[in-house]
Amino acid sequence: MSRKKVFEAQIEYLQILDEKGNVDASLDPKLDELTLKKMYETMVRSRAMDKKAISLQRQGRCYTYVPTEGQEAAQVGSVMASKKEDWMVPAFRENAAYLAKGVSMRTLFLYWMGHEEGSRFEKDQNCFPVSIPVGSQVGHAVGLAWAAKIQGKRQAAITFFGDGASSEGDFHESANFAGVFQIPCVFICQNNQYAISTPRARQTRSETIAQKAIAYGFEGIQVDGNDVLAMYVATKKALEKGYAGKGPTLIEAITYRIAAHTTSDDPKRYRDEAEVEAWRKKDPIARFQTYLKKNGFWNEAYEKEVQEKAAREVEEAVKKAEGFQANPEDMFKYLYQDLTPDLRQQMQEMKQSLEG
Amino acid sequence: MNVAKHMLFPDVGEGIREGTLVKWLVKEGDPVKEDQPIAEVETDKAVVEIPSRDHGTVLKLYGKPGDVILVGKPLMTVGEPGEPMPDAEEAITESNEKKVEVPKKEASAAPERILAPPSVRAAARKAGIDLSKVSGSGPGGRITAEDLEKAKGGALAAPASTHQEKTLSFDYGKGKRVPLTHLRKTISERMSWSWRHVAHVTYIEEVDFGALKELRGRNKPKAEQMGFKLTPLAYMVKAVATTLKQYPRFNASLDEEKAELILHDEINVAVGVDTEEGLIAPVLKNADQKSVFDIAKEIGGLSEKARARKLSLDELRASTFTVTNIGSVGGVLATAVLNPPESAILGVNRMKDRPVVRDGKIVIRPMTYLGLTFDHRVGDGADAARFMKDLVEKLENPAWMEKG
Known part of the structure; x- marks a missing residue:
């Protein structure tokens, strides 16, 4: 007879770029200028698209829209760490992830305007369509990654879901399966603090969402989801592990949904404006801009060019999408x-x- | 030649049918740009900004604040000055254009679609009522539980229907018909519910505001320095909240169905604010735990928000007692109607110098009548008398509120 400890685990938290844009030099992945600028531009493009889509919805030119504002880094950082062949399997708040994957704004607008055509991606884009039923996409991602493993490909899947989906059976079944079969799937939980109106505190008694991976026998890590560099580094490591046959990883990206859940939601009913303001100070784009500036990659002229280019891209995409003749x-x-x-x-x- | 364009009021929610125009953000004749906010519209509970879909000049705005606007109807016409206006019919065809017509032969064969929630369908099956013969009063002809009850009354004939409320029909005359705003409708529903269900009694007491006036006069400059107005109402709320602690019965709600009184844990005092659109009562949470200064500051902020219609839902709910200032314009006495589901409301009448007897002499004092209207199902006159005695005591000897 004995009583002894048989298991112990811990969860790490990763932040490379703090809220003010200070970098931890020992953790900085030191990416090249082109990659860094693409990260920045993709986040700016996503935000420009968000703003326009909400306005279009209020004019009756677009149906219910799901804004990404505030979560750009969690999506852009992780997708840019992946290879072209890796699958991106989203929930419904992943505009920035689609843009990072190379999907055109026209396609995204078509989706929100209610066209099936908005779910048609180019052949090698390896994106799955928007998945509205909460958590249902997680199983698809595990299936895709399993297929890659069986075929002996050096390919993985990244799937996005929210804090709410982490309570769904789909997530737990998929995570368990991926753990047992050591499937190269990266589970990215964007913990944006609310499942529509249910706050994080009412979602789970667990200290972290990342620790749910422990139960299924693989690694979980908590990452500052508003830090594009930390998301890049954590996802890169998870993908390399997956390619090497060492199984899945769960990344809990701590972030915040700045806008409403959808254009049909009024967040004032369930959260304080002061809370939103506090999170605005942790904005992923602003802190990354500071980082670029310190590295000499950002100035006013560049900013103007990026903003104007994004605005033009949005206008042209809306025009094309509105001119689309549906069958x-x-x-x-x-x-x-x-x-x-x-x-x-x-x-x-x-x-x-x-x-x- | 170009023709000006209508912008139709879109479905800004998921399946809304109407909204109430809160205010215009542009005027006729103004230049307007795509995506520029043109109006605030209240749907259900949220106020949303509607942006323009076209560039040009605002040629016409349809409706005025308070009007109910229907989804699919024109909100604004934009064009260049002098351009011919599209007519209203055109706008309606535009919204119908996209509808797919059901082939006629099928339409006659298919039974008319019955709109009713599953609970009503189940109740109808149980009662043996054919829902296709019941007319629905809900949105889009939806059959509600009430409609079903009425239909049941008809089916079961006379005895049951004698309990139903009789609807009187009036000759309303020819005056201009103005639709009720959302706010007016809410007030109307709540007040008539209260009037029908509550056993209202009003207990009146008088209070000498002399000492409180002095105290307020001393503290007023300090409050002004801190940037807010120290109103008599703030002292009133503080005194009421403190008194309520000893009278949980008046900080309660009656659940008639369960025959239970809910004694609230918190003392949340609603304060009536007179706005252009009607009475709004924002709520001061945990008023008993706040200082007079904090209460004054908060009332100032809430009243401003109420007048701008910017209150969040949270600032409007969970009140457990209401204080209403009914003497701000004039009058001697007025009785209030309960703000459901509360069990009491205090009406504060006008303060006025009146002759009163003190120590056998007639003196002039600043007097006010206070009226506590309470639900006699919940409390009795003696409870009200004790409550008011304590409250008056606190107001006439306000040293305990000295620190603000």
Whole structure:
């Protein structure tokens, strides 16, 4: 008979760039100018798109929209650490991740304007469509990564989900499976403090979300999600581990949703303006701008150029998306390889009614 | 030649049908840019800014603040001055254009769609009522539980229907019809509920404000230096909140269904604010734990927000007692209606110099009548009398509030 400790674990927290833009030199990945600027520009583009999309929704030119504001670094840092062949499997607040993957703003606007075409990516873009049912995409990502492993490819999947999804069965089943089969999947939980109106404190009694990985036998790490460099470094390490056959990683990105949950939400009902203000001071773009400036990669002229370019890109993308001629048959086309008889009949009826 | 364009009021939520215009942010004749906010519209509880979809000049704005606007109807016309206006019909066709018409032969074959929530459907099945024969009063003809109850009353005939409220029909005459704003509708619903359900009694007491006036006079300059106005109302709220601690019955709500009184843990005092659009009562949370200065500061902030219609929902709910200043314009006495689900409300009437007897002599004192309106189901006259005696004692001997 005995009583002894059989297991012990700990969770690390990683921050490289603090809120004021000071860098920890020993942790700085020292990326080249081009990469750093692409990170910055992608975040700025995402924010410009956000602003326009909300305005379009209020004008009736776009349906319910999900703003990314505040979470740009968590998405851009991680996607830019991945290879082109790696899969990006999003939830529904991943505009910046799509942009980092090279998806055009036109495609993203098409999605929010209600077109199936907005889920059509270029062949080698390796993105999955927006997934509205909470947590359902996590299993898809594990499947994709498992396939890569079986095929012996040096390829992984990154999947995004929120603090709310970490309470869903989909997440736990997927994490367990990925742990057992050592699947190269990087689980990125963007802990933005709210699952619609449910605060983080009501989500789980666990001290961290990262520690949930421990239960499934793999590594979890907490990262400052508003620090694009920390997200890059943590994801890079997780991906390398995955390629080497050493299994999955859970990254808990601590961040904050600055805007409303969606254009149909009024966050004033469940959170204080003071709290939002406090998080604005931790803005991912502002601190990264300071870092670029200190490294001599940023000046006013560059900023003006980046902002103007983003504004132009937004305008052109809206124009293209609004000029898109939808084919009503698209509604039926993409769920099954071959249409089921009842869907075929419904499609016929719709065509007749449109012609008649 | 170009024709000016209508901008239609879009569905800014998920399936809203209407909103109330709060205010215009542009005027007719103003230049306007794409994405520039043109109006604030209240839908359900949130106020949203509507941006313009076109560049040009505002040729026409439809409706005025307080008007109910319908989704799909024109909100604004934008164009160049002198351009011909599109007519209203055109705007309506525009919104109908995208609708896919159902083929006629099918329309006649298919039964009309019944809109009812599952709970109503289940209740109807249980009662053996065919929902296709019930007319719905909800949005889009949705059948509500109430509609079903009415239909049941009809089916079960006379005895049941005698309990139903009779609706009187009036000849309203020919005057101009003004739709109620959301705020007016809310006040109307809450007040008529209160009037029908609560056993209102008003107990009146008088208070000598002399000592309090002096105290306030001494502290006023200090408050002004700190940047806020020290009002008599702040002292009143402080005294009421402190007194309420000993009278939980008046800081309570009655759950009639369960025959239980809910004694609230917090003392949250709502303060009536008269705004252009009607009465709004923002709430001072935990008023008993706050100083007079803090209360004065907070009331100032809340009143300003109330007038600008910028109060958050949180600042409007969870009140447990209301203080309403009914003497600010004039009058001798007024009785208040309870702010449900509270059990009491204090009406503060006008302060006026009146002759009163002190030590056998007639003297002139600044007197005020206080009216405590309470729910007789919850408390009795003797409770109210004791409450008021304590409150008056605290107001006439205000040294305990000296520190502000």
